[in-house]
Amino acid sequence: MTKKFPSPEAIAAWARLVRVSRQLVERTEDALKANGLPPLAWYDVLHELAEAGEGGLRPFELIDRILLAQYSVSRLLARLEADGLVEKLPVSDDGRGQTVRITTSGREMRRRIWAVYGASIADQMGDKLSAQDLKTLASLLGRLRNPPISD
Amino acid sequence: MTKKFPSPEAIAAWARLVRVSRQLVERTEDALKANGLPPLAWYDVLHELAEAGEGGLRPFELIDRILLAQYSVSRLLARLEADGLVEKLPVSDDGRGQTVRITTSGREMRRRIWAVYGASIADQMGDKLSAQDLKTLASLLGRLRNPPISD
DNA sequence: TCCTTATCGATGCAATTGCATCTATATGGA
């Protein structure tokens, strides 16, 4: 960690970034709760698994994609399985592991969550900034990532 | 909640925003932990109280400034008090309430946290974007806020 | 004054999270 201090612009941008993202996520979580739906993290997993298709994903692959701790994923999957939204299959060539696949009702739940989640994104982002501004925003944010995304 | 779907640009910007802010905050929290310092939330409170000066702040005023639930603030203040970083004073004209004031060691702790926090902001934001880009970013984010900030 | 309602802050309890560690299997070298 370099020993130095941030510019006023960096501080202002940081504060905005942290505040705004918290507010947006919170509003979305509230909307989900209000509709009796599970938290965003569930969507993230269901989304990744839906993308992965029939082959499913190993839990450790999921850890890379959604950024959660190993134990968080382990428990999240246990809850999803208990709700019948995913199924765990033993994997032939690695006795330690398993493959997680989304079920039909998992896909159904994903759709129901998206109805609320997508609307929340539209309300909170699409309605506030033009397509051009959204691209600029994404690009600037991409440069903050680690590793940065140039696009 | 309007029933509609977000544009691809809105989805991309949302994903970036959520991911990047999570990553940045996480790295900062890790840096604090690595230096044996308390979480960011402590800094937020100490910062607000330092700004407020001798008069201190009522807990409910703190709730407005840092966006935390009432019970979170109540417990956070209890921990800060237990660590001698803040002190609670009865308030004369309202028997229900109290005034919270930062102590000398609270100011000291704030400085120590800032040494790490500020460096993290500089590393993660100041070094990645120009002052102009940081202003653009803050401005775009401001328009996502509720209520929006025009600047 | 009395009563109803609102506000301030704390807290019991259940659920969730974080940390450390565990079990089981895999891998690679002697």
Add this chain to the structure above:
DNA sequence: TCCATATAGATGCAATTGCATCGATAAGGA
């Protein structure tokens, strides 16, 4: 083959969080 080490995933326990509610004081109207 045997052993040391690494990786996959689960879990016990303590700390933290979220929800609901509580106790206490305040405010406002009848």
